[in-house]
Amino acid sequence: MNVACRNHSFRFEARLKPISKNQLKRVRNLGRKKGRRESGLFLVEGVRLCEAMIESEWPAEMLLVTPAARSDSRVEELLSTAASTCKVLECADSDMQAVTDVVRSQGLLGIARWEELEPDVFFGGTWKLVLALEAVRDPGNVGTILRAADWFGAEALLLGEGCAELQNPKVVRSSAGSLFHVPCLQNAALSEALTRLRESGHRICGAALEGTPVKPGWHGAHDVLVLGNETQGLTERVRAYVDEVVRIPGRGRAESLNVAMAAVALLALARG
Amino acid sequence: MNVACRNHSFRFEARLKPISKNQLKRVRNLGRKKGRRESGLFLVEGVRLCEAMIESEWPAEMLLVTPAARSDSRVEELLSTAASTCKVLECADSDMQAVTDVVRSQGLLGIARWEELEPDVFFGGTWKLVLALEAVRDPGNVGTILRAADWFGAEALLLGEGCAELQNPKVVRSSAGSLFHVPCLQNAALSEALTRLRESGHRICGAALEGTPVKPGWHGAHDVLVLGNETQGLTERVRAYVDEVVRIPGRGRAESLNVAMAAVALLALARG
Numbered sequence: 001m002n003v004a005c006r007n008h009s010f011r012f013e014a015r016l017k018p019i020s021k022n023q024l025k026r027v028r029n030l031g032r033k034k035g036r037r038e039s040g041l042f043l044v045e046g047v048r049l050c051e052a053m054i055e056s057e058w059p060a061e062m063l064l065v066t067p068a069a070r071s072d073s074r075v076e077e078l079l080s081t082a083a084s085t086c087k088v089l090e091c092a093d094s095d096m097q098a099v100t101d102v103v104r105s106q107g108l109l110g111i112a113r114w115e116e117l118e119p120d121v122f123f124g125g126t127w128k129l130v131l132a133l134e135a136v137r138d139p140g141n142v143g144t145i146l147r148a149a150d151w152f153g154a155e156a157l158l159l160g161e162g163c164a165e166l167q168n169p170k171v172v173r174s175s176a177g178s179l180f181h182v183p184c185l186q187n188a189a190l191s192e193a194l195t196r197l198r199e200s201g202h203r204i205c206g207a208a209l210e211g212t213p214v215k216p217g218w219h220g221a222h223d224v225l226v227l228g229n230e231t232q233g234l235t236e237r238v239r240a241y242v243d244e245v246v247r248i249p250g251r252g253r254a255e256s257l258n259v260a261m262a263a264v265a266l267l268a269l270a271r272g
Numbered sequence: 273m274n275v276a277c278r279n280h281s282f283r284f285e286a287r288l289k290p291i292s293k294n295q296l297k298r299v300r301n302l303g304r305k306k307g308r309r310e311s312g313l314f315l316v317e318g319v320r321l322c323e324a325m326i327e328s329e330w331p332a333e334m335l336l337v338t339p340a341a342r343s344d345s346r347v348e349e350l351l352s353t354a355a356s357t358c359k360v361l362e363c364a365d366s367d368m369q370a371v372t373d374v375v376r377s378q379g380l381l382g383i384a385r386w387e388e389l390e391p392d393v394f395f396g397g398t399w400k401l402v403l404a405l406e407a408v409r410d411p412g413n414v415g416t417i418l419r420a421a422d423w424f425g426a427e428a429l430l431l432g433e434g435c436a437e438l439q440n441p442k443v444v445r446s447s448a449g450s451l452f453h454v455p456c457l458q459n460a461a462l463s464e465a466l467t468r469l470r471e472s473g474h475r476i477c478g479a480a481l482e483g484t485p486v487k488p489g490w491h492g493a494h495d496v497l498v499l500g501n502e503t504q505g506l507t508e509r510v511r512a513y514v515d516e517v518v519r520i521p522g523r524g525r526a527e528s529l530n531v532a533m534a535a536v537a538l539l540a541l542a543r544g
Binding site for chain 1: 416423424425448449453454488489520522524525526528529530532536537538539540541
């Protein structure tokens with residue numbers, strides 16, 4: 001690092017304001033669903049996720065950082081980049097730990113404005129591959145599925161009623177930044193949504209243990225892959241909208257895979 | 273249910289003894305690694321896992337059940353089956369919650385004797401597909417990988433030093449019973465183990481982001497698939513023993529998949 005860099009870093013450091021008690025209270029409220037709903041904001045925890053947020057087109061409202069975290073050059077660089085587009089405030093370690101959802105905070109927390117996807121935008125497109133979830137309640141599963149959708153190039157995610165809320169910090173965290181990449185429609189009435197998707201040329205595939213084992217490259221021109229709830233799988237109500245029931249070929253003695261593993265396997269096999 | 277069944281159930285119910293304070297203390301010790309190591313026993317939580325334990329050839333030592341759990345016919349059936357081969361004792365709800373690792377116990381807890389696989393048995397075989405893990409520390413990941421190995425028919429699991437302990441209740445739980453199906457060798461020195469596996473005709477494949485994207489059916493006659501630690505991936509030290517570096521084809525913007533997702537995807541694609 002040269003002297004100019006050091007100076008730049010020093011200048012940036014000099015202008016951070018401490019967060020006020022009131023602001024801190026509002027940040028803490030974002031740990032609860034009610035607080036997120038009322039404010040339209042959500043938490044983005046840690047360095048990697050804040051980087052993904054800043055690199056994406058999501059409207060970042062604030063970055064909150066502890067003095068200790070700023071010794072990390074990656075954090076300083078992120079703050080420099082972000083400072084022109086969002087507020088950057090400082091807080092004490094103890095305050096950070098009080099507002100964060102993680103056991104050990106990295107000392108960097110982002111606050112972003114939630115942008116709900118317009119249903120008309122979602123249904124207006126013809127997607128190659130959409131993942132749809134029926135009442136997948138575990139936030140870790142929803143986040144993991146988002147990450148897999150992003151990796152394997154599924155273009156959109158449809159969440160039926162009863163799924164974990166996308167703004168839940170555990171969803172955001174387990175998505176590892178993919179929340180900022182994949183267009184998602186949540187709280188959808190699946191029966192209506194699947195009908196619309198079928199009308200716009202999508203084949204509806206539902207994953208269930210008694211389905212036909214998929215072959216690599218199973219994915220056709222325009223597919224929706226529907227995965228069911230963690231314990232019940234797909235309900236009969238949703239199955240009525242499914243064109244084809246598929247399963248993951250298995251050879252061993254495991255009874256089942258969990259819904260996130262099923263998503264990964266089916267996506268890995270999708271295009272062969 | 274007919275009257276004969278009811279009678280049978282009643283007779284079985286009649287002969288359950290309560291667990292003693294001393295026994296309960298020994299069960300509680302199994303929540304800690306030290307307690308497991310000293311006793312050679314481990315915990316098996318919940319109905320499904322206890323069923324898998326009883327169906328397998330693992331030596332079950334004890335089933336502990338609460339009076340409330342016995343109203344479940346599946347539990348009663350399991351107890352009937354198990355009573356001839358292992359001790360069945362009763363305890364109060366509060367005692368059960370004190371010894372269990374889960375937030376809300378199902379009221380059924382098994383205690384099994386750990387049987388470490390003999391290295392000579394492991395290295396004596398020529399396996400079609402072995403999964404090997406380098407310092408995968410998260411018990412949930414190790415358990416999920418076990419479940420995936422079982423589902424996709426990987427024949428054995430090799431755990432290098434620094435991996436989560438297989439007897440950890442979180443590993444047992446997230447394996448969803450697959451711990452009782454898949455032969456595992458743990459605490460292995462990976463360099464030595466991979467050398468021996470290569471000498472016995474296995475190709476060693478390591479998973480890393482810069483590898484060659486696999487195609488469906490990538491798995492040859494006798495393969496070992498090595499996956500690295502959650503944050504560091506494969507170390508250079510282990511890579512020295514790898515014949516071929518492979519990766520999961522991805523099309524989106526996700527930086528990576530976690531190690532359990534990577535295992536699922538590579539196993540799903542293994543045989544095409």
